[in-house]
Amino acid sequence: xxxxxxxxxxxxxxxxxxxxxxxxxxxxxxxxxxxxxxxxxxxxxxxxxxxxxxxxxxxxxxxxxxxxxxxxxxxxxxxxxxxxxxxxxxxxxxxxxxxxxxxxxxxxxxxxxxxxxxxxxxxx
Amino acid sequence: xxxxxxxxxxxxxxxxxxxxxxxxxxxxxxxxxxxxxxxxxxxxxxxxxxxxxxxxxxxxxxxxxxxxxxxxxxxxxxxxxxxxxxxxxxxxxxxxxxxxxxxxxx
Numbered sequence: 001x002x003x004x005x006x007x008x009x010x011x012x013x014x015x016x017x018x019x020x021x022x023x024x025x026x027x028x029x030x031x032x033x034x035x036x037x038x039x040x041x042x043x044x045x046x047x048x049x050x051x052x053x054x055x056x057x058x059x060x061x062x063x064x065x066x067x068x069x070x071x072x073x074x075x076x077x078x079x080x081x082x083x084x085x086x087x088x089x090x091x092x093x094x095x096x097x098x099x100x101x102x103x104x105x106x107x108x109x110x111x112x113x114x115x116x117x118x119x120x121x122x123x124x
Numbered sequence: 125x126x127x128x129x130x131x132x133x134x135x136x137x138x139x140x141x142x143x144x145x146x147x148x149x150x151x152x153x154x155x156x157x158x159x160x161x162x163x164x165x166x167x168x169x170x171x172x173x174x175x176x177x178x179x180x181x182x183x184x185x186x187x188x189x190x191x192x193x194x195x196x197x198x199x200x201x202x203x204x205x206x207x208x209x210x211x212x213x214x215x216x217x218x219x220x221x222x223x224x225x226x227x228x229x230x
Binding site for chain 2: 045046061062105106108
């Protein structure tokens with residue numbers, strides 16, 4: 001059974017950084033593209049970033065481009081999201097998600113498995 | 125970026141009803157569309173992918189259709205546990221955008 005467990009959320013002042021992690025188990029991690037999706041309080045889902053199996057290709061939403069960096073460590077079955085220059089509108093529940101099939105993020109966008117999320121609050 | 129719209133929201137329905145939610149893309153996305161359900165307080169879950177393929181374990185009362193820019197999710201024989209918000213998502217091109225969601229109250 002696929003398990004995705006996010007961690008690293010918390011309260012940070014505007015302008016600061018935070019690094020989210022996602023520990024994956026129950027599948028061959030380096031066979032799949034991985035993603036981050038966020039949900040602001042009371043709002044809908046927003047695709048944030050995706051990364052291919054070998055980290056060679058990745059992509060970002062315009063709202064986070066240049067501030068967030070997605071990465072992965074296949075040896076540790078882990079996905080990361082480095083978030084810099086955080087703004088109040090980055091406050092959200094951040095989900096880690098796995099591609100249903102496919103190793104390249106730009107052609108593997110259907111998200112079959114989701115974690116429970118980690119909450120990021122940006123406030124002074 | 126491809127914009128996704130959904131209508132209508134919110135929706136009220138009764139147990140046993142047949143309900144259809146629509147989703148429209150701002151440009152042709154071929155069959156690169158999924159439907160995702162989010163029960164309050166829980167993580168999202170994939171219901172349907174590639175417009176009409178049912179994810180493993182999803183009840184057959186869920187079905188999807190459409191092509192190009194116009195898509196539908198139909199729930200036949202609504203159950204109390206179908207009270208949730210339903211999102212469409214396109215994965216034709218990055219960023220893989222979601223619709224705003226349709227909240228269904230049973």
